[in-house]
């Protein structure tokens with residue numbers, strides 16, 4: 001595990017996330033992720049820390065309202081948010097991590113378009129503690 005640093009484009013939103021050097025991320029085909037090209041690195045709340053920019057974040061919600069899509073109100077970039085699959089954690093956009101701490105990124109396809117088929121219980125697997 002290592003500490004990766006990331007943030008939005010303008011620099012108001014900055015965060016750190018504890019994750020492996022080899023990241024496994026999800027490329028989701030749902031209505032919002034496919035438009036933004038978001039790559040999900042999902043972590044428990046305990047492994048994420050917002051360093052700055054809480055006042056810059058705008059929340060967008062749709063459909064079930066479980067996910068809280070957090071955008072920087074200045075530059076429009078969604079660098080992290082609260083995902084529907086893990087409302088008790090965060091999804092960090094691997095595209096928004098600074099370079100230098102990542103050895104490799106493994107991309108797994110995720111069929112968010114057919115959510116109920118992927119997650120019949122309504123959410124993703126529980127975090128291992």
Ligand SMILES: [Zn+2]
Pocket residue numbers: 008009010011012013072073074075076077
């Ligand atoms: Zn910004």
